[in-house]
Structure formats: structure tokens, C-alpha cells
Amino acid sequence: MISKYSYGHTVTKQIINALKAHVVRSRTAIAAVFLGVYNESEFDVERLPETLEKITVFLKNETRNTDMVFSFAGKLKWLIILSQSGEREATAFLRRLYVSVKNNDILDLENQEILFSASVAEIGNDEGSFEKLVTEGTLALTESLSKGPEQIEYVTTFKKRPLETVKVSILEENDVFRKVLYRTIENLNLNNFETEIKEFQDGYEFLESDWYFSSHTHLIIMNDILPRQSGLDVLHKIRMLPNNKKFIVFMMTKRSSEEDMIYAYESGADNYFIKPFNLRLLEVEIKRTLERLWT
Amino acid sequence: MDIIKISIDTLIKGIGVLSFILILLSVHIVIKSSKEKAEAGKIKAYIQNKQDLWYQYFNDEIVLPVELIPNNDIEIKATEEIFLAYIKNISNSTIEEKIRKFSNQYLRQYYSGFLLSRKWSLRMNALYRIIDFKIDSLAPECKKLEKRTKLSPEEHFQLMIIYSMFNETDFIKEFANLSVRLSEYEYKKLLVGFKSEILEHLMHQMKELPMIYRHYFIDILGIRRELGFLPFLEKNLSHNNTEIRIRSLKAINEIGIVSNLDKYKPFLKASQWEERLMLAKILGAFPLEQVYTYLEELLQDENWWVRSQAAQTIGKSKDGKSRLKTFIATAQDQYAIDMAREVLGGEY
Numbered sequence: 001m002i003s004k005y006s007y008g009h010t011v012t013k014q015i016i017n018a019l020k021a022h023v024v025r026s027r028t029a030i031a032a033v034f035l036g037v038y039n040e041s042e043f044d045v046e047r048l049p050e051t052l053e054k055i056t057v058f059l060k061n062e063t064r065n066t067d068m069v070f071s072f073a074g075k076l077k078w079l080i081i082l083s084q085s086g087e088r089e090a091t092a093f094l095r096r097l098y099v100s101v102k103n104n105d106i107l108d109l110e111n112q113e114i115l116f117s118a119s120v121a122e123i124g125n126d127e128g129s130f131e132k133l134v135t136e137g138t139l140a141l142t143e144s145l146s147k148g149p150e151q152i153e154y155v156t157t158f159k160k161r162p163l164e165t166v167k168v169s170i171l172e173e174n175d176v177f178r179k180v181l182y183r184t185i186e187n188l189n190l191n192n193f194e195t196e197i198k199e200f201q202d203g204y205e206f207l208e209s210d211w212y213f214s215s216h217t218h219l220i221i222m223n224d225i226l227p228r229q230s231g232l233d234v235l236h237k238i239r240m241l242p243n244n245k246k247f248i249v250f251m252m253t254k255r256s257s258e259e260d261m262i263y264a265y266e267s268g269a270d271n272y273f274i275k276p277f278n279l280r281l282l283e284v285e286i287k288r289t290l291e292r293l294w295t
Numbered sequence: 296m297d298i299i300k301i302s303i304d305t306l307i308k309g310i311g312v313l314s315f316i317l318i319l320l321s322v323h324i325v326i327k328s329s330k331e332k333a334e335a336g337k338i339k340a341y342i343q344n345k346q347d348l349w350y351q352y353f354n355d356e357i358v359l360p361v362e363l364i365p366n367n368d369i370e371i372k373a374t375e376e377i378f379l380a381y382i383k384n385i386s387n388s389t390i391e392e393k394i395r396k397f398s399n400q401y402l403r404q405y406y407s408g409f410l411l412s413r414k415w416s417l418r419m420n421a422l423y424r425i426i427d428f429k430i431d432s433l434a435p436e437c438k439k440l441e442k443r444t445k446l447s448p449e450e451h452f453q454l455m456i457i458y459s460m461f462n463e464t465d466f467i468k469e470f471a472n473l474s475v476r477l478s479e480y481e482y483k484k485l486l487v488g489f490k491s492e493i494l495e496h497l498m499h500q501m502k503e504l505p506m507i508y509r510h511y512f513i514d515i516l517g518i519r520r521e522l523g524f525l526p527f528l529e530k531n532l533s534h535n536n537t538e539i540r541i542r543s544l545k546a547i548n549e550i551g552i553v554s555n556l557d558k559y560k561p562f563l564k565a566s567q568w569e570e571r572l573m574l575a576k577i578l579g580a581f582p583l584e585q586v587y588t589y590l591e592e593l594l595q596d597e598n599w600w601v602r603s604q605a606a607q608t609i610g611k612s613k614d615g616k617s618r619l620k621t622f623i624a625t626a627q628d629q630y631a632i633d634m635a636r637e638v639l640g641g642e643y
Binding site for chain 2: 177278
């Protein structure tokens, strides 16, 4: 959509701040693209408002409904907010844009060639002010325009994702193996996540605790057979909870039966490991699962 | 009625003796159980003390520290528990090799003593651990055990696993001419764990195997989905033994790779209904268009199981249900029509 506000306006600031807050809540990065025209001096100054309008409409057509285009009053510069996008998606978007702008039919600017350059800032947290974003983005855009047409400069100041705490519960009867799992997870090098790990000997001990009530993302690694209350019992109980989406459940079993696997997946398990299994496999599955929480 | 006459004095003495024995027994039980408790406590404490070091050693963080070498039975039992926790839960060839080397060096003597024991449970325990920890240096002692003691079928079974692990060549010879009769479960359990190379050797010695073992062998190829044995199974399709043909068809169906339809067409006229049943299953691997004529023929088979399977195979295929509906509308054979209706269920 095209915003009627230029990107220096306070409403623009409010919109972008709201989007930034959503970044952390939804674990979805957004990209701020600062776009400028490299050959601005070749354009007729008197017809600048008309040119600005035409390019803005063109940009609107090139973006999705969920994206936002803010024009810069009186100058051939824009701020484009790409939702659910990081640096990579923004780069792909710009490459497409650089190609399609060469089609004068789309732009209808009497054979006047337009050459863009841009800067991209991926926003992965809600820190850093709007003013800082605009200042750094504009600076990088100036740098990009000075290098030539179809350039892209990157601002990495806002990219860093916030450190998120993930709770990990290990439900395993064997003391030695439980400790091994604990140390393996403790030693995992996870980007943007820190773990709080707790061990439980059985399902009853876990369900009796208040450990799983918090809103944290919660990884449960448990054996299917446990004394007192089994892993499948725990799985059924937690999947009945209203906020059960926060639980990621990895089941472990000694039985290599496809039927059991199907049943566990149908009951809400996210992964299934048949003992004996390679700990490296568990490590990469944990990493991959947590990394996929961010889109 | 006769009354046994015992003097009060004798009775009291008797009660006294019995009470004394009872007290002795109770004391014995109490001492034994407290000993066991104390031992379990010591084992637990040892595990808690040493498990971190073992973790570091297994993860190549340190070289084997001297303090991990067990000095007495309690320490050996604790080490055994640690090893079992790794072996049963974690698949890692480096750790397995470290356990193998350590056990061969430091636990060998302990289990060797168990092998000499007159107690069956201790001998069994040693055999289990030799397999778990791959203590190959005890293989000759295991061989001697066979000659020395009258072994139970369970011990024979464990020995068979040990031979298959440590002495492949001898084992294959022995396995082909088994003197001990293994149950279907035992035989299959052995075959499931074998390396593919052993299965290949056995395949070449098929003719020497008793017929019943040949059947189990073919079943296992299907259970293990041994794609490499597909040519062998296909060759069996022309075997003169019906059971071999049926089981080979079943194994091929389990593997799920069926390429050459011509190899299976002859079973359309097979005299045994089980063969026609397996054909009806196997045809499900082909596009319905290619095999419908054969399935329609099987749908009108004289045997209920064959008709039922043919109808199910058609019903499961893409466009199968509409073919069944057309069949119902045009066919004459009431039995076949009923079967097609059954597969369609409430839809027709």
C-alpha cells in the first residue's frame, strides 16, 4: 500500500514502531528498503512531482498488499517496508525491481531511463529508534547512490534478533543418559536462544511441577515409557492445554515400530527418535526447530 | 482319631528351635538387604562421581584418566551401568569403540570369571555383556564354554550372536548346519541383526539349509526390505517348492519394488490361491490401467481371499473406485460384484 505520509512524518514513525513491536512478538523480521534514483539530475525539475507520483504508483504495483511505500516529499526517494522479509528477500525484491523499471511501458515516462540504487536494513528487534533507522538508512542510501546505479548497501545495526529464553525439559528415567542429554543441550551453540534446562525422572514429576506453566517456548525431550506417568500421557495432557503451541515435543523410544511412530505423531509429537540414536542428530534437530521459529 | 502325643517340653523345644531358625533367617535377610542397599548406594555414588569424566572421555575432551579404571566389583558394576546407558541409548561408533577397547582391557577378567561360574544367571550375564560391549577377546572362552558345560537354549542363542559378531566364517558354516533347533522367533531375531554380508553368504548356502530355515530367511529379506536380494527373490518365483514361491512373493511385496510385470503374470493361473492372493497385492505397484484386466480376473477368482484382495487393490488405486462401479454395472459374477460392493462400502 502507498502511505499518504512521507517518511519524515510522525504517523510514519508510529506505523513503523508498531511494526517493529510486532517483529519480536511474531518472530518475523521486516526489511526497510531506502530507495533512490541514481540519475535524479537528468529529470526535469518542474515535472518532479508528477515523476514522483508515477514512480510511487509503479512501486506500489511492484510490492505486495502487506508492504508499505512511503514517499519522500519533494525528492525521488522512498522508504519501502517489506513485511515478513529479511535482507535476502529484500535483495531479491530489489533485483526484480531493477529489471522491471527498465520497462518504460510500465513507467510511461517518455523514454526517460530510471536507474535505482538502494539500501536495506533488516529489522529483527524492537530496539533502536525510528530516527536512527532513517538516519542510518539514508546514509547508506547516499553511499549506495555514490557507487553507481543498481547498487545495494546493507545496514546491519537493527538486524540482531533478541535473545529468547527457551525452556527445555528432559524426561528420562536413566540417570546417566539424562545427564548426557542435559550436557549435550547445555553445550549447544544456539544463535539468539538461551536455554533453561530441567530434568525429570518421570511424567508425574513433570506434570506436578509448575515449570511448564510459563509462556516460554518449551522443548520437551522425553521417553515414551516412564515410571508413574508415561511420555504419551504427558503428550496427551500438554496437547490439551489451551496454549499448547508453545510446546515442541521430541519423543524417544526403544520400539522401532512404524505404528507407534504414527500414533505419536498423530498425538502431537514433533519429532521421534528411536534408541539408540546419534546425539548429533538430536542436536541438529533442536537447532533447526528453534531456528525455524523465526521467519 | 489318633492324637500325636508330644510332651510340652518337646513342643517348647521345637518352637524354640524354629524361632531361632526364623530369627537367624530374618537376621540374614536384613543383613543381605542392607548389604545390597549399601552396595546400590556405593554404585550410585560412583556413577555420580565418574559420569562427567566418562562424558568428557567419550566426547574426546580428555584422554582416559586412570581413575576411571575400576578397582573392585562395585566399581565394575557401576562402570557397567554407565556403559549400558550409552550403548542402549546412543548410537556412536567412536563411543562403541572406546567401550570395546576398555572392556577388552579392564573388564575381560571379570566376565571371564562369570563364564566359568556354575550359576546360569552369571553365565548369561557375561554373555549379554560380551555382546553389548563387544568383548571379542573372550570369544575363545565362549567357544570353550560350549564344550565344558551343558548349555541352556538361551545360552546357545547368545553364543550364536557372539560367533556371528566375532567369527563370521566359522559362524556361517555352523549356522548352515545348526545342531540346535531354534524357534522361528529366535532364528528371525538372529537374522534381523546380521550384517548384509552374512545374509549373502547364507543365500549362497541356501540349499544346505533345512527347508523351514529357508522360509524364515526369505521372510527376513522382506522384513529388512533388502533391495539387494531382489534378483534372488525373483529367481525363487520359479522354484518348485510352493512355500518358497509364496514367501518370495510376500518378501517382494514388502520391499515394494516390482518392475517386470511379465515375471508375475504366470501366477494368474497358479494352482495355490495364496500365490494368486500375493499377485493381487503385488499388482498394486503398477498403474491400474496396465494391470486392470488381471485384477478383474482375480476379482472373479474362486477364492474369497483372492477376490477380496483384488477388490482392495483396485479400490486403493487412482480411479479404482469408478472402475469398480463400472464393473458392478456390467459384470455377471454375483460373488465378484458383492466383493466390489464391499470395498466401495457406503458409496454404492
